[in-house]
Amino acid sequence: MSDLDNFDDLAPFTKLVGGGRRKEWTGAVVNPPVWRASTHLYENTAALAEGPRRNEDGRFFYGRRGAPTQWALCEALTKIEPGAYGTVIYPSGVAAIAGVMLALLRPGDVVLITDNAYDPTRSMGTGMLADFGIETRFYDPLNIPAYEDLFCERTRAVLIEAPGSLSMEVCDVPELARIARAKGAVSVLDNTWASPLGFAGLEKGVDVTVMALTKHVGGHSDLMMGSASAGEELYEKLRKRAQDLGIVVSPDDAALALRGLRTLGVRLRQEAESALTIARWLEARPEVAQVLCPMLPGSPGHDIWTRDFTGGCGLFSFVFNGGTMADRNRFIDALNLFAIGYSWGGFESLVVPIEPTRHREIMPWPPGQHEASDHYGVRLAVGLEDTDDLIADLEQALAAMKWTGAAT
Secondary structure, eight states, X not given: OTTOTTGGGSOHHHHHHHTTOOHHHHTTSSSOOOOOOSOOOOSSHHHHHHGGGOOSTTSOSOGGGOOHHHHHHHHHHHHTSTTOSEEEEESSHHHHHHHHHHHHOOTTOEEEEETTSOHHHHHHHHTHXXXXXXXXXXXXXXXXXXXXXXXXXXXEEEEEXXXXXXXXXXXXXXXXXXXXXXXXXXXXXXXXTTHHHHOOTTTTTOSEEEEEXXXXXXXXXXXXXXXXXXXXXXXXXXXXXXXXXXXXXXXXHHHHHHHHHHTHHHHHHHHHHHHHHHHHHHHTOTTEEEEEOTTSTTSTTHHHHHHHOSOOOSEEEEEESSOOHHHHHHHHHXXXXXXXXXXOOSSSOEEEEEOGGGGOSSSOSSTTOSSOOOOOEEEEEOOSSOHHHHHHHHHHHHHHHTOOOOOO
């Protein structure tokens, strides 16, 4: 289907269905078969000599560079990312971030990482990158002047996450990316929450977009994978560094990701709709002080979300109105349909306690507070269950918590 002359002009949902389905990769079946192969064979020594000279998807060389199953996934991901020349896939979302950082940075460079980033991303900045002589500076993405002041002649990259991990702040991604480019730095966006369907990062001025395909793209909680998409120059740099590191994704996992990709649009739409319904319900509960859902009017960052985003997902957080850690944990333990577990973006609903102050240096918790507080938070990943059933589960868990009112 992706052989159509007008494929790039089709709507995003249509691209999800048809991306990567070249006839030479699928043959007479719907999906690209799973090509399990370490060794690619050549017709003669002339073809063997030609192999290393052409480094591109679609050309057989050796299993580490992939085969039709992986190539189909990369092409499909590229097709749904407006402005992308190519996509590199990695064994996990963290591997994707690490691969991008190692492609862009050298000893002595400075990288700016948003203070509300995913904790493994923060740990990468203070750990692995520091070991390589790369300096990390954390910034508040909501304080544009302070962010701009952090740049120096050694700043080479900026990592943005929108919304912020756990606390869901929505920053002005186009402005952060514009400033980075004006300062000579490359901007990298972790776009796992919205995906290109909800936020077209490259079109908005970002240089590299990263996703944990483990989440929404996989969609079934049965694979680990990440991706990075970029324009031609940066894509070639990312591809070369990934190959230098020996990074490869198994064809079986690539096939699972392709399967999930086909239904990504309808799953995101349903999960976002359910999440917004639940967020509105929680907003009216006396036990809840603040709902942190960018799609919810009045939630921090909603105005920017409305301006820049075209969709969302089922992941959001909320803060209890007083109480203790034991109260919060009693609520979580009483849930039945929301299972306790990390990750999100699968078909099932999940819940975890959150304590953002343990994972940041600058930004306050809860959002908007001038000083860090002891308000206890919960992150919900809303899946595909019936919304009324999920609300009933939350209601019985709130009752089991035995909340007695806000702390005085």
